[in-house]
Amino acid sequence: MLDLLLTNGLVVTEYGAKQLDIGILGGKIVSLVESGRSLAEEARETVDLGGQLVVPGGIDPHVHTNSVLPTAAESGIMCFGADRASEGAIYGGTTTLIDFAHWHPGDNLEDSFARKAKEWDGLTYTDYALHGTFREQEIPFEVLDQVPDAIANGHGSWKVWMTNTTPTRPHQKTDLGNIWGLMEKVAEAGAMLAVHAEDDELVMYAYKRLERAKQTDLQYMPDAHNNISEKISFERVISLAEYTGAPIYLMHVSAKEGVEAIAKARGRGLPVYGEILPHYAYFTAEDYKHPHGAIYHTYPSLKSEADRDSMWEALIAGTVSTLATDGVCTDFDVKTRGRTIFDTTGGFAGIEMRMAVAYTEGVHKRGIDLNRYVDFTSANAARILGLHPQKGVIAIGSDADLAVLDTGVSRVITKDDLHEADYTAWEGYRVEAWPSMTVLRGHIMMRDGELKQGPIGHLLKQHVGKDVRSRPAC
Numbered sequence: 001m002l003d004l005l006l007t008n009g010l011v012v013t014e015y016g017a018k019q020l021d022i023g024i025l026g027g028k029i030v031s032l033v034e035s036g037r038s039l040a041e042e043a044r045e046t047v048d049l050g051g052q053l054v055v056p057g058g059i060d061p062h063v064h065t066n067s068v069l070p071t072a073a074e075s076g077i078m079c080f081g082a083d084r085a086s087e088g089a090i091y092g093g094t095t096t097l098i099d100f101a102h103w104h105p106g107d108n109l110e111d112s113f114a115r116k117a118k119e120w121d122g123l124t125y126t127d128y129a130l131h132g133t134f135r136e137q138e139i140p141f142e143v144l145d146q147v148p149d150a151i152a153n154g155h156g157s158w159k160v161w162m163t164n165t166t167p168t169r170p171h172q173k174t175d176l177g178n179i180w181g182l183m184e185k186v187a188e189a190g191a192m193l194a195v196h197a198e199d200d201e202l203v204m205y206a207y208k209r210l211e212r213a214k215q216t217d218l219q220y221m222p223d224a225h226n227n228i229s230e231k232i233s234f235e236r237v238i239s240l241a242e243y244t245g246a247p248i249y250l251m252h253v254s255a256k257e258g259v260e261a262i263a264k265a266r267g268r269g270l271p272v273y274g275e276i277l278p279h280y281a282y283f284t285a286e287d288y289k290h291p292h293g294a295i296y297h298t299y300p301s302l303k304s305e306a307d308r309d310s311m312w313e314a315l316i317a318g319t320v321s322t323l324a325t326d327g328v329c330t331d332f333d334v335k336t337r338g339r340t341i342f343d344t345t346g347g348f349a350g351i352e353m354r355m356a357v358a359y360t361e362g363v364h365k366r367g368i369d370l371n372r373y374v375d376f377t378s379a380n381a382a383r384i385l386g387l388h389p390q391k392g393v394i395a396i397g398s399d400a401d402l403a404v405l406d407t408g409v410s411r412v413i414t415k416d417d418l419h420e421a422d423y424t425a426w427e428g429y430r431v432e433a434w435p436s437m438t439v440l441r442g443h444i445m446m447r448d449g450e451l452k453q454g455p456i457g458h459l460l461k462q463h464v465g466k467d468v469r470s471r472p473a474c
């Protein structure tokens with residue numbers, strides 16, 4: 001007998017969208033049968049989805065929890081924890097989040113993962129994985145030597161910064177030489193390296209120049225975190241990745257120059273992947289001029305209309321692979337405490353809106369097909385970051401992680417509809433789809449706007465496939 005049978009959904013599998021019944025047992029998908037054809041399989045619970053859209057539960061591969069906000073480091077203000085972020089995710093149709101396990105000097109690598117996993121275990125509504133993360137100038141050789149074992153243990157993605165981002169932040173940049181060393185380990189042991197790429201020298205020089213000209217208001221952010229910095233840093237890190245054979249994942253692409261650098265690399269067959277953010281694909285630098293423009297900001301920066309439009313062209317063409325949030329959930333007073341290019345807080349509350357915005361902007365407004373929608377909201381993150389085929393696909397044997405979207409709604413969202421923060425940059429935005437049910441490993445977590453299950457999320461192992469590491473596979 002099945003645990004759960006979901007009938008009459010318009011289900012998006014790798015072979016397209018079809019009216020199917022999904023049978024679930026022991027947290028896994030065990031049957032996919034054309035609706036009306038199943039031999040009335042018995043199940044403990046049966047739900048008729050009435051033709052609603054069913055896609056793989058969303059995967060947001062770029063989320064920060066419980067971290068001290070770098071531009072508020074002196075006051076020790078932190079963003080919300082994994083409990084709140086994952087609750088918002090579940091309401092929004094996302095079932096897996098990928099956070100960051102920071103290595104601290106003196107740690108064995110496993111200590112960093114264990115410390116971060118403790119903040120998730122028993123508290124969270126989604127499954128999760130952790131990017132092994134360095135934010136020191138140097139990675140000691142003895143720590144680098146532990147990377148292959150950590151990769152073998154299922155820590156399949158790593159992250160570095162190429163910039164300190166603002167002159168006021170604590171140090172976070174890793175020198176290129178040390179990135180070279182990490183790339184060699186990642187290439188050899190078979191993992192993915194995520195990079196926050198900006199050219200530190202160009203960014204810091206731009207800050208000095210803007211300060212001298214007294215142009216430090218938020219609206220000058222694109223002059224500090226600028227297009228040429230994205231071009232040069234992307235090309236530089238792609239060259240090093242090619243030289244070492246490491247696959248790389250460029251986080252929060254913000255400029256058309258970034259898109260072009262990725263397209264060129266992929267055109268030459270390199271395993272280079274790009275991530276864009278819903279904010280960068282919707283808002284522009286003009287939005288910084290609003291009274292609370294900070295709510296639209298994360299680093300690097302919003303840019304011009306041409307840059308924004310290049311995000312959609314890239315998503316449609318398959319040049320960039322994923323849509324993530326750079327989620328940093330805080331309330332409005334924290335998000336808007338900074339007013340300048342020096343102190344504006346990065347990261348957004350946007351995890352809960354991601355699936356609906358992607359549907360509205362992608363499928364509804366631009367006619368992107370449903371498989372491509374699944375690719376950039378779930379499947380590609382699973383492939384690139386080593387969770388496929390356990391996650392990111394509706395297939396027999398995969399985890400029963402599902403988002404059921406009601407595409408008959410056309411409703412305006414306000415902050416009171418949401419759970420992850422007390423504000424949203426999408427205030428007044430009309431969505432053309434909204435999650436009516438979220439299923440994690442066969443458990444109905446959310447139904448009709450109500451949480452139905454306690455926190456059952458657990459840590460996932462990541463093993464990045466060889467195809468993904470050797471060519472632009474998705």
Ligand SMILES: [Zn+2]
Nearest residue numbers: 062064326327
């Ligand atoms: Zn981030």
